[in-house]
Amino acid sequence: TLILVRHGESLWNVNKTFTGWADPDLSVQGYREIEHAARLLLEGGYEIDVVFTSRLKRAIRSTWLLLQELNEVHLPVFKSWRLNERMYGALTGLSKKETAERLGAEIVQQWRGSLKSRPPPLQATDEYWPGRDSRYFDLSFKQIPLTESLLDCMKRTESVWTDKIAHELSQGRNVMVVAHANTLRGLVKIIDNVGDNEIQEVSIPTGIPIVYKFDKNLQPIRFKGERQTASQVHMSGLFLEKPGLLKEALKREEEWTTIVPGYDSTMSRYKRPMTSLERSLNKLNAERELGEWAGQFIDPLTVEEDDGNDGNMGRPIALVEDEVWEKAVHDIEDGAVFDPDTTPFHPNATTANTGAILDEDDDDDSSTSSLYNSNIISSPCNVPLPAASVVKGLGQIPIRRDSAIVIIRHGKTEHNKLGLFTGWEDVALAPEGVAEAKAAGRLLRQHGFTFDVVYTSWLSRAIETAWYVLDELDLLWLPIIKSWRLNERMYGSLTGLSKQMVKQKYGDEQFKAWRRGYRVRPPKVSSFSLNYPGNDIRYTKYLRDLRWSVKESLIRSIESGQFVRRRKLPKTESLKDCMDRTIPYFAYQIVPEAIASGKRVLISSSENAIRGLLMYLCDIPSDKITELEIPNGVPLIFDVKSKCLKLLDDGTGRDPLKIHNFGNAASYLFKPCENEDGSPDEECDIAYMSQYYNATSDPIISRNSATAATNATADYAGMPMAVPDAPQQLETANAANGTSLSLSSSSFGSDYMGMPMMKQD
Secondary structure, three states: OEEEEEOOOEHHHHOOEOOOOOOOOEOHHHHHHHHHHHHHHHHHOOOOOEEEEOOOHHHHHHHHHHHHHHOOOOOOEEEOHHHOOOOOHHHOOOEHHHHHHHHOHHHHHHHHHOOOOOOOOOOOOOOOOHHHOHHHOOOOOOOOOOOOOHHHHHHHOHHHHHHHHHHHHHOOOOEEEEEOHHHHHHHHHHHOOOOOOHHHHOEOOOOOOEEEEEOOOOOEEOOOOOOOOEEEOOOOOEEOOOOOHHHHHHHOHHHHHHHOOOHHHHHOOOOOOOOHHHHHHHHHHHHHHHHHHHHHHOOOOOOOOOOOOOEHHHOOOOEEOOHHHHHHHHHHHOOOOOOOOOOOOOOOOOOOOOOOOOOOOOOOOOOOOOOOOOOOOOOOOEEOOOHHHHOOOOOOOOOOOOOEEEEEEOOOEHHHHHOEOOOOOOOOEOHHHHHHHHHHHHHHHHOOOOOOEEEEOOOHHHHHHHHHHHHHHOOOOOOEEEOHHHOOOOOHHHOOOEHHHHHHHHOHHHHHHHHHOOOOOOOOOOOOOOOOHHHOHHHHHHOOOEOEOHHHHHHHHHHHOOOOOOEOOOOOOOHHHHHHHHHHHHHHHHHHHOHHHOOOEEEEEOHHHHHHHHHHHOOOOOOOHHHEOOOOOOOEEEEOOOOEEEEEOOOOOOOHHHHOOOEOOHHHHOOOOEOOOOOEOHHHOOOOOOOOOOOOOOHHHHHHHHHHHHHOOOOOOOOOOOOOOHHHHHHHHHHHHOEOOOOOHHHHOEOOOOOEOOOOO
């Protein structure tokens, strides 16, 4: 299955502004459109395996909203510039109405609607020239368009279809593409073999999923619709809802709230104890009732234009009257009663339940030690705010371009607040956790941090934290690599229990052994427990780098009555087990793939996974690692050159070690920072007015310098490329966890779905 979704309405769509490669965010209505689109997909039972989107915020945020509503934020999302909207050249940022008045409606309409006409090109000095935007620093100047015709835009989507999307479909995977009107029309042109003239009649409205089904030769299959669906001329794809209904409904929502009691409470988030599936379907029903009422106000001959580039030259969408609608017309003409549900379309009637997926979290029980103890050095490396942030008139904060590793523990969850063992259970951030993640992003922005790549786990709380940090940094376009190896420790049958419950049931001594022991494993979960990852589709379907389990395969085969293979997923883990998967992943994927090449890396994970990283980076003994506490939402900066952990000054003048609890092992983290020659690292002097890389006013020179810095091999300052006794440690880890991980970094050359690792196209 292929699902095409145009991003929700953007702020510039509202203003009738030529947008192109400019990067406005979604409007309030755009948020509602995309959430509604997700509910349509949820109702239809559609399963998604991989997502493609552009590098523009309105498409990326639409993708995030879709996956959030579908409870699928763990899915891989690949961001390609080839899916960006058409480049409108010198028209970018101009009002369509004013431009038409100044230059003439005829010439403007020719630029907008003609297949081959190009608007005037941008210049390198223009405000909206993409060449100074870091998201395109991997492109050559020739690849960055200065202007495009509709045909130019459609042609650049061909390689995405051939090399990426068609390949995934041929492997039996379900693909969702969230992009823009003209790039989606380019895909439709290829799929349906639409002619050059006919493609101009195809419209792609915002926020309505279009579904394609294919045969084994990747030829599209036409299917019948039901009451809520429709198809368009020249297209074999199906709209999951007739275009225009939701927009009209949203316009009249205020009136509806006064007519229908309880509508406001239905549409509000988290007001009642519902599952995500129940909440989504309740909202969809409310929106649908509103849409049916509002439909009487829609004039089919005057569909509102959204931003002028959705296709069909501003004319209404030409829908195909399938057999259901043809029968309706004849029945109504004959005065007969019409049943619109005579030919229902349910593409995934046999798919598994798409309800809430289990989530995980880490152990957040606070240490009994005081927040500040004598073992911690009195002056940890506290990086001062850049001069531009604290001295008025010094200008914009300079961007830090030196290699760095920033590690952040996810924000608080409700499980953390209640003191529950979370492990691999998939719980979302609490409101406080969202605030912590956003505050971390703002602090990093104040200090001029930027990143090249993000690594996180398969757990929602870590993924959400990374998202909120990137949102504050305006870096949503960055690649986010998700791996189960960065998951929290698996707490076995303790999952979901409070600390007090465990103490009461097993005794205080056993509780301490499980929680603070390095090699002690809690009791295992059953193969049929909801807390066993073998019952979570994200692990059974997408995990590829664990060996097969004879026992689990036998159990599942007996249960299903046919042969089924299952992998050896953990039913419990000691802290050592957790680190045996986390440390090799860091050493043999993150280091050679990113850090050794000078990239700036953000890692968002859970407490015990982060303990493993810090144990490796800071040489913390195994008998001390359990005494280390990791505060939620605090950025930990590991300086690659000085091999020193640093904290960021938040501008309040407070000692961070008196604010945050790092436990009794904090002295291993905050050692004196020294440069390679043994001299003190002056950045850790609070009086130091940092002067990082001076910004140049020449955008071309600035871009070339940044590109060279990004691509250059960094001085890795002697950091070991492998953990101590790596072969023995990895062999032990493989034996304990059933892992087939090779010492070669190439063993990580595929992502967690077993697909080739796709770099930013």
